[in-house]
Amino acid sequence: MLVGALVINVFLQHTNLSRIGFRDALLFATLTWALTGVLGAFPVMLVTGVSFTDAVFESVSALTTTGATILTGLDAMPKSFLMYRQFLQWMGGLGVVIFVVAVLPMLNVGGMRLLKAETPGPIKDDKLSPRIANTAHYLWFIYLLITLLCALAYYVGGMDAFDAIAHSLSTVSTGGFSTHDDSMWHFQSHTLLAISNLFMLLGAISFALHFRVLNGRSPRLYWRDEETRIFLLIVIGLSLLLSLYLLTKQRYGTWESLSFAAFHVVSFITSTGFGAADLASWPPASGLFLVICAYLGGCAGSTAGGNKIIRDIITFKVIRREMQQLIHPRAILPVRYQGNEVANDVRDAVMGFMSFAAGSSLVLTLLLMLTGLDFWSSFTAVAACINVLGPGFGEVGSNFIPVSDSGIWLLSGAMILGRLEYFTVLALFLPMFWRR
Amino acid sequence: MLVGALVINVFLQHTNLSRIGFRDALLFATLTWALTGVLGAFPVMLVTGVSFTDAVFESVSALTTTGATILTGLDAMPKSFLMYRQFLQWMGGLGVVIFVVAVLPMLNVGGMRLLKAETPGPIKDDKLSPRIANTAHYLWFIYLLITLLCALAYYVGGMDAFDAIAHSLSTVSTGGFSTHDDSMWHFQSHTLLAISNLFMLLGAISFALHFRVLNGRSPRLYWRDEETRIFLLIVIGLSLLLSLYLLTKQRYGTWESLSFAAFHVVSFITSTGFGAADLASWPPASGLFLVICAYLGGCAGSTAGGNKIIRDIITFKVIRREMQQLIHPRAILPVRYQGNEVANDVRDAVMGFMSFAAGSSLVLTLLLMLTGLDFWSSFTAVAACINVLGPGFGEVGSNFIPVSDSGIWLLSGAMILGRLEYFTVLALFLPMFWRR
Ligand SMILES: [K+]
Ligand SMILES: [K+]
Incomplete structure (x- = not known):
């Protein structure tokens, strides 16, 4: 049961002891997720009797905080096994936080050097290993704290202790596994949806920023951070749009439309993937709308997947600059983020x-x-895995059982690819990586 | 019938007479296609009796060389009207060639400054209007020459004179309109498909390069040009892949698989959109494969749509460089095209x-x-219009009649947006454009 935790611990301790290079970090990250994925599969095989292929998928899905499942009939499964799945997601989420806050900015994977100045911890130099160890120390505490608050809130909101803890593990990690086939709507409570919204959003905001907020005792820092501010504005805007659309389709009352719309926008944009309303019965356009939310993604430095809001912002600004440049071809128009070029x-x-x-x-x-x-099923299955979102639509609307074995392996690879932001994994396949 | 020709002529003469600025060029380009689109619609309304909305779609589809149609029963229509449609495409194609060879590189729309050094004509300075007029002079001749050769080849290949001329007009312009509902398979001749392949490819290669080849009497220049070389290699590679797939599905014999696969890959990657085999009966994956071809696009400086091979190459090299940079973070790795950074x-x-x-x-x-x-229908309809390709799949598999009026207006806009490479049109919507 603790295999995943053990391997990640070994990884952390290793980084504590030696000074690792950039190439090692790439190899380590990919190997960690691939190997813990295989190791974590054995309990799944033993308890549920699924094939090795499906078990690896389930385990990788947990550790990458994707939450796509090839299981059905969760409510009847042993509670210890259900908690094992939730715990895998939580450990996966912790690994992700350390990876995205401490490793990505150093390597500039997908432009994440942008966040380098904001990594917490005393050491700001380029040595990777003390930095990872130090940062991990701070992040672990914040991650645990938010999880505990989440479990408490779920408990107060009406879940029993088991479900409260189980769901807190997959909320803060934006993993999205549930102990029930009906996911978050098992509890049929809009209060719980609202609590879930809050903690999914916290899980999808940079943990380096959480650290600074806690350290400076200043929640205003959330609003002063360009990425977080735009993220929250996008969430509000898209929730209102979707609830208006649901209202015109007269599926729910005003209040229910707003609650379901906000919950699903948050669930998809944070790449958590919890379910509540019967999405299969929603008009088809709303499915694509939610998939687009998943591509937008949460904030960098969080457990969320997708393209990340910071990249959306910079892409938007680059595109806007291109149009402005057409009007003023000789003007020098810098692209700024958070006030800096x-x-x-x-x-x-x-x-x-x-x-x-x-x-x-x-x-x-x-x-x-x-x-x-x-x-439609293929497109949404890929979106669900590459953005570490979890749920698909169409044939994969409830689970990934209809996918063939070769498809399952493809999607397992896609989850690791998306989770490690593509380039980390793909660099290993360049001949250049193995030279010297 | 000559409305479109007239307006484009007025545009060309205007540029001949005065010195126009960059802003004017943006406004002119968009207005030219939008207004000729509306003017060209009246004959369509008069002859076929379709609504104004549908007629504008048909006319814009012709002038942007898209070739998507809201008409059916072409074979029974007056020959003069059919030739009018073909001629609109040919004029549209000529307008496109002048726009992409003379205007885009000057404005650096979508990075097309890359091609500035290769624009033919004696004047290499930054004055837009003498440049456009001079370049247009050379391009017009080459465009006409290739069209005549194409008509001749079709005639020798078995078409009657009317069809040979009609189809040459929509082949070199990569427009894809046909005078028959069965498109290119009306003639049931693999020889004609091969001839069509050759001239679609010529239409999708830079007309500035055609000029240099003709001027230097050196066909080797085609192979020495990085974009053209990669384009031809991609066409060969994708044709072989698709024919292998069709062979495994045992739909056709070896030779027929190869012919149909090559024809459809060329038809889609050059954004011509001619049809031959019954694509609706092909396995669904081949439809997406062809749509991906359309997104790849032809060469810049041609009548082809899509993202263009030159941008595919640079994007590929930027992405490869990102991975290499992860392995050697301090190395300086330039992105080169045609030997230059x-x-x-x-x-x-x-x-x-x-x-x-x-x-x-x-x-x-x-x-x-x-x-x-x-x-599926929406995705392929958008791909068909934004890449100025023409045919869609699913509900829009044979024509665009199933699309509602608001959808038709949306797609008419998408054709102009894609044809003018997005930024040209969108710059007009910035407040900055209208200031001063
Ligand atoms: K997830
Ligand atoms: K076309």
Whole structure:
């Protein structure tokens, strides 16, 4: 049961002891998720009797905080096994936080050098290992604290102690696993949806920022951070849009429309993937709307997946600048983020990431269609895995059982690819990586 | 019948007489296509009796060389009207060639400053109007020459004179309109498909390069040009892949698989959109495969749509460089095209273009779904219009009649947006454009 935890611990301790290079960090990150994924699969096989392929999928899905499942009939399963799944997600989320706050900014994966100055901890130099160890120390505490508050809030909101703890583990990690087939609507409580919204959002905001807020005792820092501010405005805007659409379709009353719309926008944009309303019965356009939310993603430095709001902002500003440049061809128009000019190499990395996300989604969708799924199911399955979101639509609307074995392996790979922000994994496949 | 020709002529003469600024060029380009689109619609209304909305769609589809149609029963229509449609495409194609060879590189729309040094004509300075007039002079001749050769080849290949001329007009312009409902398979000749392949490819290669080849009497220049070389290699590679797939599905014999696969890959990647095989009966994955071809696009400086091979190349190189940079964080790794380093602002413009193409496709698909189409039909309809390709799949597999009026207006806008490479049109919507 603690296999995943053990391996991550070994990884952390290793980084504590020696000074690792950038190349090692890339290899370590990918190997950690791939190997713990395989190790974590054995309990799944033993308890549920699914195939090795499916068990690896379930385990990778947990550790990457995706939350896509090949299981059904959760309510009848042993509670210890259910808690094991939730705990895998929580450990995965912790690993992600350390990876995205301590490792990504140092390597400038997908332009994340942007966040380097904001990494907490006393050491600001380029040595990777003391930095990782120090940062991990702070992050672990904050991650635990938010989880405890979440469990408490769920308990007060009406869950029993088991469910409160189980769901807190998959909320703060934006993992989205549940102990019930009906996910968050098992409890049929809009209060619990609101509590879940709050903690999904906290899980999708940079943990380095949480640290600074806690350290400075100043919640205003959330609003002063450009990414978090835009993130919250986007969440509010998209929730209102979706609830208006649901109202015109007269599916729910005003209040219910607003609650369901906000919950699903938050669940998808934070890549948590909890369910509540019967999405299959919603008009088809709302499905694509939610998938687009998942591509937007949460804030960098959090457990959320997707392209990340910081990249959305920079992409938006680069595109706007291109149009302005057409009007004033000789003007020098810098792209700024949080008041500072964004460097060339950061822009390249961000834009390369966005293009790669778009292109690889199309190609993976094509490959998944070759395994026999239709276009809508393939497209949403890929979006669910590459953005570590979890739920798909169509044939994969309730679980991933309809996907063939080769499709399942493809999607397991897609989860690791998306979780480690593409380039971390793909660099290993360049011949250059293995030279010298 | 000559309304479109007249307006484009007025535009050309105007540019001949006065010195126009960059802003004027943006406004002119968009207004030219929008206004000729409306003017060209009247003959369509008069002859076929369709609504104004549908007639504008048909006319814009012709002038942007898209070739999507809201008409059916072409074979029974007056020959003069059919030739009018073909001629609109040919004029549209000529307008496009002048726009992409003379205007885009000067404005650096989507990074096209890359091609500035290669624009033919004696004047290489920054004055827009003498440049446009001079360049237009050379391009017009080459465009006409290739069209005549194409008509001759079709005639020798077995078409009657009317069809040979009609189809040459929509082949070189990569427009894709046909005088028959069965499109290119009306003639049931693999020889004609092969001839069509050759001239679609010529239409999708830079006309500035055609000029240099003709001027230097050196066909080797095609192979020495990085974009053209990669384009031809991609066409060969994708054709082989698709024919292998068709062979495994045992739909056709070896030779027929190869012919149909090559024809459809060429038809889609050059954004011509001619049809031959019954695509609706092909396995669904091949549909997405062809749509991905359309997004790749032809060469810049041609009549082809899509993202363009030059941008695909630069995007690929930026992404590869990001991975290499992870392995060697301190190395300085330039991105080169045709042996020269690609400047920062060109990279930004290219990558901004790619991200915008991906994002706007998703949003337009969502909007089209709101008008009642399913996901597959909406996605392929948007791809067909934004890449000026023409044919869609699903509900819009044979024509665009199933699309509602609001959807038709949306797609008419999408064709102009894609044809003018997004930024040209969108710059007009910035408040900055109208200041001073
Ligand atoms: K998730
Ligand atoms: K076309």
